[in-house]
Amino acid sequence: MKKIYYPFLLLLLTGILFYCKSNKTLSGQAADTTPTANDKLTNAQVDLNASPFVSASDAIKMMQVEDGFEVKLVASEPLISTPVAITFDNNNRIWAVEMIGYMPDTVGTGEDIPNGKIVILEDKNKDGVADERKVFLDSLVLPRAICLIEDGILVAEPPRLWYYKIKNDKPVQKILVDEKYTEGGNVEHQPNGLLRAMDNWIYNAKSSKRYRKRGDKWEIERTHFRGQWGISQDNYGRLFYNTNSENLLGDYFAPGLGANNKNQRGVAGFNRKIVADNKVYPLRPTPGVNRGYMAGVLDESLRLTNFTAACGPLVYRGDLFGSAYAGNIFVAEPSANLIKRNIVSEAGYVINGQQAYQNREFISSLDERFRPVSLYNSPEGALYVVDMYRGIIQHETYLTTYLKKEIGKRQLTQPLSAGRIYKVVPKNKKTAAVTVPQNPEQLVKLLGHANGWVRDNAQQTLIDGKFTQAIPALRQIVKDKKNQLQAIHALWTLEGLGALQTDEVLALLNNPAWPLRMQALSALPSVLNKSNYAQVTSVLTQMLETDTLAAPYIAFITNNIQPLDKTAANNLLRQVVKKYPNNPYVADAVISNLQDQEETLGKELASLASGPDLAINKQMGRIVTSIRNTRANRNPDMLRKEFPKGAAMFNATCQTCHGPDGNGVNALGPPLNGSEYVTGRKDRLISVVLFGLTGPVTVKGHVYKAPEINGDMPGIGYNKDLPNEDIAELLSFIRKSWQNNADKVSAEDVTKVRTQLKGRQKAFTEAELNRM
Known part of the structure; x- marks a missing residue:
């Protein structure tokens, strides 16, 4: 002791x-x-x-x-x-x-x-x-x-x-x-x-x-x-x-x-x-x-x-x-x-x-x-x-x-x-935990409780218990809207019970309170079907004219209209682009509908907004470029067969920050695809992977630094039990992946660098690597 x-x-x-x-x-x-x-x-x-x-x-x-x-x-x-x-x-x-x-x-x-x-x-x-x-x-x-x-x-x-x-x-x-x-x-x-x-x-x-x-x-x-x-x-x-x-x-x-x-x-x-x-x-x-x-x-x-x-x-x-x-x-x-x-x-x-x-x-x-x-x-x-x-x-x-x-x-x-x-x-305040009951009437009341935990669990208990007898009371709360948070939870409880009706959602779309309109827009995909999509599309078209806050939501929801009527969905997208060509949130919401249609329908939509600097044109151009680059990538299945350990290590330690496509992850890591650090000198890449790299770092002419990336890449060389053969296979996999086509790294290459850097305790900086 x-x-x-x-x-x-x-x-x-x-x-x-x-x-x-x-x-x-x-x-x-x-x-x-x-x-x-x-x-x-x-x-x-x-x-x-x-x-x-x-x-x-x-x-x-x-x-x-x-x-x-x-x-x-x-x-x-x-x-x-x-x-x-x-x-x-x-x-x-x-x-x-x-x-x-x-x-x-x-x-x-x-x-x-x-x-x-x-x-x-x-x-x-x-x-x-x-x-x-x-x-x-x-x-x-x-x-x-x-x-x-x-x-x-x-x-x-x-x-x-x-x-x-x-x-x-x-x-x-x-x-x-x-x-x-x-x-x-x-x-x-x-x-x-x-x-x-x-x-x-x-x-x-x-x-x-x-x-x-x-x-x-x-x-x-x-x-x-x-x-x-x-x-x-x-x-x-x-x-x-x-x-x-x-x-x-x-x-x-x-x-x-x-x-x-x-x-x-x-x-x-x-x-x-x-x-x-x-x-x-x-x-x-x-x-x-x-x-x-x-x-x-x-x-x-x-x-x-x-x-x-x-x-x-x-x-x-x-x-x-x-x-x-x-x-x-x-x-x-x-x-x-x-x-x-x-x-x-x-x-x-x-x-x-x-x-x-x-x-x-x-x-x-x-x-x-x-x-x-x-x-x-x-x-x-x-x-x-x-x-x-x-x-x-x-x-x-x-x-x-x-x-x-x-x-x-x-x-x-x-x-x-x-x-x-x-x-x-x-301090000096009495606390009392709320016990969530199994009584539907009491649960409906708890949807309006001041404690969010209680509201959440009342909603979940009504759904888990399949308390359909509560549906009339839930509908009344959504209609009355006296307590906004209770109305929101009642809305989603109806959705969870499979009882939410189109009229209930559309009525909330006309509410002056943005939080209620927001929830109605969020729940709308749950009620869309073949018999009501035309009515819903008409209401959304009218909202576009006056409700700026709703515009991104309307663009997102168009994706749920597409399977029901592609023409109606595309027409709605055209109207969104015409009305909000320079809103970056609307632009990306539009693009979220266009998988594999970016170079056809996407270009057509972008052409509705004149000016290359408008958000819709810039963001559409970026995704088209990205798609074309991806097409040029090497066959990942062949690489996984050639470098099985390297592929597994990449999956376990690298893709989190650099992305499975090697193009980097926002706020985490810069691209590996086309990176000079990856395709350049072997000893420099080995040094980075062994002992890490602290930013900023320049890749393809762009300086990456926090908060765009994490700022520090940890090394894996501190693990003395990690075989040089495995590290070599990881680096070979990266140097051959995507559009990279550099030569392989051998275990001897890794051994040589590891020996030279024996006793190193800290990550490299870009300046140090450039002096190598």
Whole structure:
């Protein structure tokens, strides 16, 4: 006990001393003035050679929390271990995912052992702290997400997505939903989330698939590729997410629209940067970040300067925090032991945001092992925090030698059996969780509850229970529109029950309130059919003349009219282009209808708008050029046969940031297709892949830098067990793929460079590579 307790006591005392000086308390009350960087602990006050394991109660004392709030413990070890995701059932029990196998040490020993679990936590004595644990499922390999639906639960266990039917809290039937839920990628870069959204589809981060259960069948559809870890929705069903280096991304439009054209690399209004400011303000020095050795990653006090592990974004939709927090979006940063608060606003369909504070955070901790990875709304309106409470959070695929040394210095590998779930609540305010009933009449009333979690689950319970007796009341709410949010949920509940009528949707299209028109437009594809499309098309045509906000939605919806009447759909597209030729959101919405027709119908539509600088012409020109380039690509099947290991490695470690087509991914990585780094000198490419590259970087005459790309590409050469033969095959695959046609890389080539660079600890810069 002395080994653990003494360093913690020292750290706690220095923290108390610091807070006395700066007029703060460890319980979280902020001073009257906004803290600055100088108010924080100096390196001399924190032992950078120790990171003691502390109890949950002591960990809370080490947190600085926004004034007026406090953190309360809900569950900790031994009741929970390595939690990464949770959900609540209608009885306020917590279902938690335990990813126990994640990184047991710095080389990931035993990650494939089936020791992951899905557990049910319950607060039997109603004191706010869980006291009973049931194991629902065990023997899972790195499970990552769950979703309760109808009489069962979805469980994401890569590479598959399963549905388990539940009886008496036990799995009674296992059904395969998607055998390719994850395709490639390592544990840091695989789908997750399983968010059951307002439109009754289930969405994921790090994925371009969405799921829906109809009867006993599961539907899988293509959607926009979104985010990395964690996904959330606002009160209108729009999705928000992020990548590890970006604070907040999101969609301006409903998630089910605009993902129809596989030739379209991106659609304006989706994957938008909502908060551009990526600065973070750790409470303590944070040397233990993967690229802490690089200039600019840490400041002069060894604190992380910008997000490097942003995750778990949450739109706060509870009713506890007060109006100033309604719709705020919180983001976790486990590498810096903090949770950030962002404030968002909207003008029309455009959403923007900014950080709530400068030089401080909503929650920050002195405890390096505080690892918030997921955030949730809850039945009582509190903000729930899932804390892995773990030393190592960087996967071995990208683990640098620098971070390995930091892990060893502070003995961060052990212990492995911890984990916490907290809730954040206002001080001196009573909380009461809402239990979602099975009574249809009561459920309909709850659709208007002030807590978004309650509204969501009332909607889902009505649909799961097939409570068709509630339909008359739902129709009345949609008609009355007295409570906007209740009307919106009633609309989507009718849609989920298969009872939504065309007249109900069309009536909302005339409503002066944009949120109601937005929902009607979003739901319109659900009711379109052969008998009503002419009426709907006529209404949409009239809306085009006066409703600028509706224009992108109308262009998106045209895709659903095409199978019913191609001529009517094309005529509507022509009218959209004539009316809004220079609106980039409308232009991409139009293009989303034109898969494999870009060079025929697309050109015709673009010709309706004179002027090469108009949005429709510029965006149409880009996609036509992209299509022609793709046609010139080499045969991918032949390359996969020639370089099987290289293709597999590319799929697992490269395509996430550079795209399966090699043309780069916005906000992540630059193109590999046609890149001078790929097709040029072998030693330069080998050096980059072994040790990484920090931006900016110039590819085909364009300078890529953050936020256009991540800014830092991690190397894979730190893994000494990775054979040179495999690296050579990966590079040969890339140098021969798409339109690249450079010569192969041999194992000897890799060995030579690896030997020359032995002992290197940091990523290359472009200037260094140019001097080689």
